[in-house]
Amino acid sequence: MGYALNFNLIWRHFDKLWGGLLLSLELAVISIAIGIVIGLVLAVWYVSAGRIVRTIIAAYVEFIRNVPLILLVYLVFYGLPTVVDIAYSAPTSFVVTLSLYSGAYLVEVFRSGLEAVPRGQLDAGKAIGLTPWQRLLNVRLPTMLRITLPALSNTFISLFKDTSIASVISVPELTYGAQWINFNTFRIVEVYLVVTAMYLVTGYILLFALRLVERRFRAAR
């Protein structure tokens, strides 16, 4: 047990970690943004659609939720280009995967939120003469957002952490940066300690920011 911690080598390569963290955040933000669009559109469609559409959306959600993310990453990066004629970089491929993945989770969050909007509020919207579209935009979505914010925050944090999976297809995000330093310096304990701290701090900052947003919205309820 005579191991002496030495962080010097880590600091020398810190740009790999810092750049990696920024890329992780970028991957997360883009994927979540696309995921929100997928989630909202499908959730709204789901609650107003018939059986066939519901079954198709449910199948998408179930498929994504029951396949490990790492497999989805492999499927989209290695599998898809062999079947259809597309070529994309590893980061783009990962964004596609994580978008579809976050979309599936967010459909569920938004759908349950939409279904939790009290019927009385929708009746009130009808009674003043709002059209279905106006009721959706002015009554149902605002209330749904308030209901789902806590669940949304948790999902966002999860998705941020999931960007570490991108390392398996050599996307130079934070975990990949850690692996690179590890291979080149063999300072395995130090590098993973630092990277853990970086995930933790970033996660906490994100959570704190999201809680602030929640509190703002809760006050307005």
Place this chain on the structure above:
Amino acid sequence: MSTSSTNIPALLDVTDVSKSFGTVQVLRSVSLRVARGEVVTVIGPSGSGKTTLLRCVNFLESYDSGSIRIDGKEVGFRETGARQRRGERDLAAMRAETGMVFQSFNLFPHLTAAGNIMLGLTKVRGKSRAEARTIADHWLGRVGLAHKADSLPAELSGGQQQRVGIARAVAMGPKILLLDEITSALDPELVGEVLEVVRSLAEDGMTMVMVTHEMAFARDASSRIIFMADGGVSAAGPPSEILAADTDNERLRTFLARFRASHF
């Protein structure tokens, strides 16, 4: 049935409306005519179809047969050809002509008192925000809540929320106001302030149909009372006649006796 309003063209004309939820028939050939400026109260035991009838009038519920006309216009179904439900835009436009106040207030929780009133004015009536705000402030003043215009529903008492609910409905300038047990969810000490608002609207000549358990209020404020039982109109007439203890109508007598017994 009422003889008082048969010669004047009715503002609301409900004819032979029937409706079932599955195998349960909740409305049995209900007919009801309400003239402009009339205040009609619907009473009856729970499950007698009062609320369903009210919800049919602005087509929050559909009905299986019969017709409901407001100002001569069929509410939920197209006028020509086979019986066919109106399109959603059409329905929305029809509903804007009837105001409804709900038992559980149903204010939009993310909007202020003024915002609740302004939503319909801006989106449905096409008013500018400034115009809508002026109208909202006017009606909030009428219900005694000018100082609460920027409060959120969660910051208001039940009585205050319900007064905002009334202001939201009347600000749209409806032809008829539907009041669905609007004091049932309120603490007893808050009932008076809400009924006071209804009374002042009645004095202004607002046409109203209300479902209520406030018999004293029904007696004072309504021009006619409809007694419903088992989904049908069992008795109808002026308050003095309907609320008389010695009515011939067996069911009504039982209902009133039970009601009196439970309100002492």
